[in-house]
Amino acid sequence: MEKIRPMLFTTLKKYSGAQLMSDVVAGIIVAIIALPLSIALALASGVGPEQGIYTAIAAGFVISFLGGSQVQIAGPTAAFATIVAGIVAKSGVEGLAVATIMAGIILVVMGFCHFGSLIKFIPFTITTGFTSGIAVTIVIGQLKDFFGVTYPAGMETIETMQKLKAFAAGFGSVNLHAIIVGVVCLAILIVMPMITEKIPGSLVAVIAGILMVKFLPLHVNTIGDLYTVSNKLPAFRLPVFSYDVIQGSLSDAFTIAVLAAIESLLSCVVADGMIGGKHRSNTELVAQGAGNIISALFGGIPATGAIARTAANVKNGGRTPVAGMVHAVVLLLILVVLMPCASWIPMPTIAAILFMVAYNMCQWRTFVRLTKTAPKSDIAVLVLTFFLTVIFDLVVAIEIGMLLSCLLFMKRMSDETGVRSWLYVEEVEEQKRKAQEVRKAKKAGKELSVEEAQLLAAAAEDEEAAMKEQARLREIPRELAVYEITGPLFFGAADRINQIETREETKCLVLRMRAVPAVDSTAMNSMVALYERCQKNGVTLILSHVNEQPMHVMEKAGFVDMVGRDHFCPNIEAALDHADEVLGK
Numbered sequence: 004m005e006k007i008r009p010m011l012f013t014t015l016k017k018y019s020g021a022q023l024m025s026d027v028v029a030g031i032i033v034a035i036i037a038l039p040l041s042i043a044l045a046l047a048s049g050v051g052p053e054q055g056i057y058t059a060i061a062a063g064f065v066i067s068f069l070g071g072s073q074v075q076i077a078g079p080t081a082a083f084a085t086i087v088a089g090i091v092a093k094s095g096v097e098g099l100a101v102a103t104i105m106a107g108i109i110l111v112v113m114g115f116c117h118f119g120s121l122i123k124f125i126p127f128t129i130t131t132g133f134t135s136g137i138a139v140t141i142v143i144g145q146l147k148d149f150f151g152v153t154y155p156a157g158m159e160t161i162e163t164m165q166k167l168k169a170f171a172a173g174f175g176s177v178n179l180h181a182i183i184v185g186v187v188c189l190a191i192l193i194v195m196p197m198i199t200e201k202i203p204g205s206l207v208a209v210i211a212g213i214l215m216v217k218f219l220p221l222h223v224n225t226i227g228d229l230y231t232v233s234n235k236l237p238a239f240r241l242p243v244f245s246y247d248v249i250q251g252s253l254s255d256a257f258t259i260a261v262l263a264a265i266e267s268l269l270s271c272v273v274a275d276g277m278i279g280g281k282h283r284s285n286t287e288l289v290a291q292g293a294g295n296i297i298s299a300l301f302g303g304i305p306a307t308g309a310i311a312r313t314a315a316n317v318k319n320g321g322r323t324p325v326a327g328m329v330h331a332v333v334l335l336l337i338l339v340v341l342m343p344c345a346s347w348i349p350m351p352t353i354a355a356i357l358f359m360v361a362y363n364m365c366q367w368r369t370f371v372r373l374t375k376t377a378p379k380s381d382i383a384v385l386v387l388t389f390f391l392t393v394i395f396d397l398v399v400a401i402e403i404g405m406l407l408s409c410l411l412f413m414k415r416m417s418d419e420t421g422v423r424s425w426l427y428v429e430e431v432e433e434q435k436r437k438a439q440e441v442r443k444a445k446k447a448g449k450e451l452s453v454e455e456a457q458l459l460a461a462a463a464e465d466e467e468a469a470m471k472e473q474a475r476l477r478e479i480p481r482e483l484a485v486y487e488i489t490g491p492l493f494f495g496a497a498d499r500i501n502q503i504e505t506r507e508e509t510k511c512l513v514l515r516m517r518a519v520p521a522v523d524s525t526a527m528n529s530m531v532a533l534y535e536r537c538q539k540n541g542v543t544l545i546l547s548h549v550n551e552q553p554m555h556v557m558e559k560a561g562f563v564d565m566v567g568r569d570h571f572c573p574n575i576e577a578a579l580d581h582a583d584e585v586l587g588k
Contacts, residue, residue: 005286018325022322022323023325026323029326035333036206036311039203039205039208040205041059042348043055043356044079047088048087050099054302056334062078062303063077065297067327068290070290071287073282074278074280075308083263087304097242103304106256109256109292110264125405126381126408129405130269131369135392137361144166150170152176155169158172180222187212188208188209191204204359209356213347217347232345234340236339237303261401264288267288273314277314374386387407391404413493417493420490420492421490421499425487482511482586484511484513488514491519491521491522501532505536513582516546516547527557530557
């Protein structure tokens, strides 16, 4: 089992001066990239611009120091923007701090309970659906600033649909100057990666936006017009906890924790692929929890692993957690020295940066590919999760998406479970004769009925099964019935056991269970009912090739003693021989 051990301590064993230089350079570059993103994401989250920097500093340092990835860079991310904005609107900054600390505690518990591997059970269609949905909500939330629109007074703008409605209602107040600044900055963000990847496009866009507003007669809102910008160091502050506050924040805390776990571990997987490494998922969860607790205590917002910043770290030579720690220290210096300059940044520039963030995270190519290639049930989960995220929120989307995924999975597993009776020789011959008649009719051009088509399919299936078992075919008496069960026997498929029938002449029933990997209590209850039915009809029940998990469940339920241990046989040959003994053959 994976030990909780920070990757920093492992990498320092073979650390060198050359690697230190590479990590320092990578950390400085990532800090420059993170600066405008942290400010933009803080504003999108409904908090002050400095709180995004606080988050990148506090959480970024702690998660790098304690984390289970060599190169993970943590900080505020777009995935949290709409969630945090909703919490702030509903419960204020105090409520956000409580929810974030609780989420951190949940993440630490998840790590120590080794839940890191359980994240893989969240379907890809759900993560793709809500990620694309979050991207759309970010775009809708930034339309106001990009177009310079003023929302009509009195309209609520907490939910995404409310923002869209308010934007439409206030569209008459569009500011042409804001559009010019926004379009120019968006063009820079699109073009810069084509020219060079060494200079962050977001930094160039911020500088261009500031210069346009400062030196051109453009009347555009800046961060300083709407927010008070502070360069004070983050101060420790413990929020007030009470039973009512904790109860009210529990749902938000679980949402933050689950999303932080998913985002951070996905980022770790991407980073592993880039450096050929292997992260420690449970250690990473503990670090994410500690980072979020510290972030909230120092005025920050929820944080998690940021894929784009992590990739930039790797591309610029970062190979150990030292790079992430350097990134946090550099941001701290920028906060003290340059933070007042953030008040000059135009709001359309922030909107343009967030548009690009939304585009990069939306996974539209993956979304389209899934709609074309995935099974219909997966497409339903994907589309439903997407629309629920946009129309309602991420909590509803994940809850209903997971519920639907579970139901569809159970349906698939139920369809895989089958109960099939062995046929007597004369029954096989009769079925073959009927199938031949149907084939002749088909060749003659006759249109087949549903029953005739089913007969052909059943005949083909039986012929294939007979060929596979030909070496083991043997005559069995009419007093013996044999049923083969395939697939997991769980509550969704337990009714299959009720399909097992015995005839008047049946004195012995053999259940071949070699293809049954698991049994649950509902199926066990049906097995007991079958045994009681056999007892009532004077039929001896014999079980063949019961696998380890079903056998354990049967022993625990007392079913083995009920049926009789001597009626459990290791294979079908032994079961048929035992049946002959029971029948006195």
